Amino acid sequence: MDTRFLESFLIVVEQGSIAGAARQLRLTPATVAQRIRTLEDEIGCALVQREGRSVHPTENGLAILEQSRAVITSIQELRTIATSDTPVGKLKLGAISSAANGLLPPYLKRFFECYPGVELHITPGSSSVLHNAVLDGIIDAAFIVEPPFDISATCVWQTLRSEPLVVITSESVSDTDPHAILRHNPFIRYDRNQWGGRLADEYLRRNGIWPHERLELDSLDAIAIIVNQGTGVSLVPDWALPWPDGVHLKKIALPAPAPCRNLGFLSQRNAPRRRLINRLLEVLQTPLPVAQNIVAHNA
Numbered sequence: 001m002d003t004r005f006l007e008s009f010l011i012v013v014e015q016g017s018i019a020g021a022a023r024q025l026r027l028t029p030a031t032v033a034q035r036i037r038t039l040e041d042e043i044g045c046a047l048v049q050r051e052g053r054s055v056h057p058t059e060n061g062l063a064i065l066e067q068s069r070a071v072i073t074s075i076q077e078l079r080t081i082a083t084s085d086t087p088v089g090k091l092k093l094g095a096i097s098s099a100a101n102g103l104l105p106p107y108l109k110r111f112f113e114c115y116p117g118v119e120l121h122i123t124p125g126s127s128s129v130l131h132n133a134v135l136d137g138i139i140d141a142a143f144i145v146e147p148p149f150d151i152s153a154t155c156v157w158q159t160l161r162s163e164p165l166v167v168i169t170s171e172s173v174s175d176t177d178p179h180a181i182l183r184h185n186p187f188i189r190y191d192r193n194q195w196g197g198r199l200a201d202e203y204l205r206r207n208g209i210w211p212h213e214r215l216e217l218d219s220l221d222a223i224a225i226i227v228n229q230g231t232g233v234s235l236v237p238d239w240a241l242p243w244p245d246g247v248h249l250k251k252i253a254l255p256a257p258a259p260c261r262n263l264g265f266l267s268q269r270n271a272p273r274r275r276l277i278n279r280l281l282e283v284l285q286t287p288l289p290v291a292q293n294i295v296a297h298n299a
Contacts, residue, residue, distance in 0.1 A: 008039075095142065097219070098237075102240030130144050168250065170230045183210075187232055188223050190220070190234065199237075
């Protein structure tokens with residue numbers, strides 16, 4: 001199908017006449033009428049009906065009107081993307097909550113300063129769900145925890161931040177030995193269904209620590225709030241600021257080398273929007289100014 005004929009159909013409907021469409025397209029009325037007849041032959045039904053000099057869409061023409069506009073808009077966007085030196089378009093991204101809240105905002109600010117013509121749509125989710133969404137082509141790329149298995153050769157992975165596991169406690173806990181704290185205090189567990197939570201569980205098992213578990217949660221912010229009120233202690237990644245308002249936690253480092261949760265950016269190597277993904281990657285690979293730590297969050 002020649003998309004110029006589809007565009008002619010839309011303009012005929014908008015103008016309400018063959019003559020009006022011909023003037024807008026700078027064609028003869030006979031040429032426009034021939035385009036409409038050819039389009040009708042290809043689709044297999046009448047799309048417009050004539051009443052004197054006026055032209056109106058038939059029921060079949062109305063049925064394809066919205067989708068026809070979407071097709072023409074998409075083609076116009078393709079032309080712009082292919083010929084423009086300045087990247088434009090839309091990227092569908094995924095992000096885990098700790099990345100969306102702490103890691104991403106400064107990168108996004110820089111990205112939009114560099115590429116104001118690009119629109120980003122960010123879907124929240126767990127690392128495992130977003131990893132699969134990238135592989136299935138549902139989203140273009142994702143900010144997730146590095147998987148506990150080999151990343152597919154069809155994908156590109158860029159580590160953005162390494163977060164060592166730390167023990168967090170309320171200010172009322174005086175002990176400074178991380179293993180003793182984990183053994184002798186009620187434990188708020190980071191969900192083992194999360195890849196970061198699985199990392200913490202493996203550390204506990206490897207060191208023969210079997211804590212008295214009170215809760216298992218998949219939200220790091222919720223864990224921080226509950227630990228802050230003295231309900232228990234936890235073993236979590238030292239995730240990017242900001243942490244929840246009003247918490248005054250102690251962070252106790254594990255004996256070196258502490259395991260790290262790696263946050264990064266996953267995309268398909270041959271993704272349809274590879275050009276836009278590469279521009280975002282360039283921004284992600286540029287060092288940001290060092291953020292100031294909040295003293296109340298440090299041990």
